[in-house]
Amino acid sequence: MAGIHLAVNGRSAWEDESTQGWVDLLHRLLMEGENSDAFDDTMGEIGMEMSVVDDPRVPMDNYRTVPEYSFVRVQAISENWSDAIQFIADRVIDTSFDDSDITEAAQEQLRIANKERSRLSSIASGQFADMLYGDNVRSAPIYGTETSLTDISMADLLEFRKDAFSADNLVLSVLAPAPTAQIIEVIEEAFRELPRSASHLPLQDMPTSTSGVDTVRASGRQGYLTTGFLIPDLPLQRQAAALLANVMVSDRIYRDLGEKKGWAYSAGSSLLIRNGWGAWMSRAKLPEEHLAESLEITYEHLSSIANGDFDEDRLEIARNDMRGSMLRRYSSRINLAMALSTDAVLYDEPNRTWLLYEQLGAVTLEEVKQAAYDLFHQPENIVTVYGLPEGEMEMPKGMPMGGMGGH
Template identity: 20%
Template sequence: MRSSVKLGIAAALSILLSFYNPSLAFAVDITEVTSPGGIKAWLIEDRSNPIISMKFAFSGGSSVDPNGKEGLANLVAATIDEGAGNLGSQAFQAKLNDLSISLGFDAGREFFSGELVTLKKNKATAFKLLNLSLTSPRFDEEPVERIRTQITLVLQQRQDDPGYKAQATLRDLYYPSHVYGRPNDGTPESLKKIAVPDMKNYLRENIARANLTVAVVGDIDAEELGSLLDQAFDGIAQKAKLFSIPEAKPAIKGGTIILDEDIPQSEVLMTQAGIARDDPDYYAAFIVNHILGGGSFSSRLYQEVREKRGLAYSVGSYLSLLDQAPLLMASVATQNERVAEAVRIMKEQWSLMAEEGPSDQELIDAKTYLTGSFPLSFTSTGRVANILLAMQLNDLGIDYLDRRNEYLESVSLADAKRVAKRLFDTDSLTVVIAGRPEGIEQQTPLTTVP
């Protein structure tokens, strides 16, 4: 979809920052800016190139889509910059292209977000175009129907994607009556029901100063930014419609579900309850997951599944951090005749981590990698702005960059073993397999939570 393409353009426009030296990465000065109109933002000034990157988010996302009109937020994000004010779609896009301005929007589960990247000399026009998108989108018939058709085609193509089917099945089983159980991008049927008044209403109810978070990196100072913030967000509502996302507890716990797909290689997804980002044990969990499957070539899963046995090209695990539904997940794709062995090995490693935890050397190596590689996250204004935005959305504090590695270094071996035992639960693993795996059978979920 167009918004994804634009994010790629923004990455190309972003500049390399001089943060490869670990000692420099944590000496970054973050300024909290408050505009004359009261809009707050976090800013890192970088004068090395005349480029400004801004990331922003409004809470809500697709979780506030009305029942039966799933995909509304996503359709709004994909069409909001297809003409605004007195500029039609082609004229609006031409103005962006002529001035090398990248403007894109995205709708996730919990946030409706955007990105603006511009040369400093074009900042006034860039921020004005952003404002027009947010306050005066045209939603003309041609671009809306064109993009609706594009999204529908993507959704239809996904129906033939075994990996997507596994994810959708897991989502449906885990959260049958929760907003997290709905398709983020909607369905072909729900998209047909969305009309332009719905799209305008979404903006009116959910785009507001009270639920806005902003991060900026680039060639701009606090005073300039304050003025531009007021210009960019002038005319949006002060407060959004009240909403809350209830806690989402998985409706099933354990079991194996097989989706019959006539393909030579099965897609496997393994999931259990995870750990919240604000949990005191999060950093220990982050480390032990890195050791199990999050560390790519160095992880236990990679070594046991790929290197020693050649069962799969890639395998890994990760922490999924939706606010109301943290999960611990793992995935692998392998030939049907080898699925049973791959799943058995992964479960064995899951159990071993729970029972014994990591070794002292594994903990040392993980800390060395996670602290030493962190500066590589700071390679462009866009990536740094993303980090600043995430810091705010997760309430990490403006001094997080100075403290992040300390959090990791403070995790002791005893902490890691305790948290591994708390986190990894082989019995509660739900395994969804799309394919025709040999030597493994469908199981009724072990536990259905009322």
């Protein structure tokens, strides 16, 4: 199969309050317009499938829905790769959708947005993002709001589209059985009518935050704990060590809260990495009476790793776990194409994924311990959000603001 991935740079950076969610809306409209009834037959003839948004019916499918870019994912029979590129180009260039298409797509998107906003986990995550990232695209509502998705005029949407879907703003990756020069020639011919834009993607400063704690409530059966902090300086040469340190933290959190105590339905930590900065965060789904103690336990495990409480054997397990996960994820051509285009958007380095893979294999125990200490020892400006099911029970007494436990 050929793998083709189109990344639209910026997504939420192009939007303001009145246009929030419009990039996602434009993706939904890619499959509308003249002759849209024949699109399925055309794709069937090519032997291709195309995703323009994440499928809300598939659990955990929205990990690719991020504020920094949007995407078109295509898989096609290898020998028909050029036809697949032409189909993508035709959809990106075409603007023959009408007002009824806009209204229908916006209503569907608003249903998804409202459903997301009604879930306790989403409310807690949204509040955490607002507090952690502040006025930054990382906290933007990707799906939009009722205000921004109501009464959208064709003229306004087409004007907005000129920037987001311009030739200057798209990154296309193609993995197909053909010489590079031939692939480039096909791409240039297919997209030759796509105009450039005089506008430039608005620059985004690194987010800044202050420490804080908040509580949100919504219907639900379990509580949610979300806590973390920004890492303002995280260059490429330290990212592998930081990721390995986090793998060990996450494993300890899950084993303690999930397997040992049996409190958490899900628990663990993650390390978001962007171009030169990052954010560490931990999430757990568990009964609200265990939220306070779980927060303390989370930072005890982070402190333990920060103080170098692991050996070469434990590091090797984390190393192989992460490298194996990367190889499984990027074993398909479509996911490898995704890595190339999104790495170019997020890091200005299309080969960043494989540079990181090599570093994961080469980083030493001493380097991981140093990175763990530098990044996780006494973190500043910790943000914590508790998601509590609606009811009479108040937030547990003595619930801490968030901080390093022990050591």
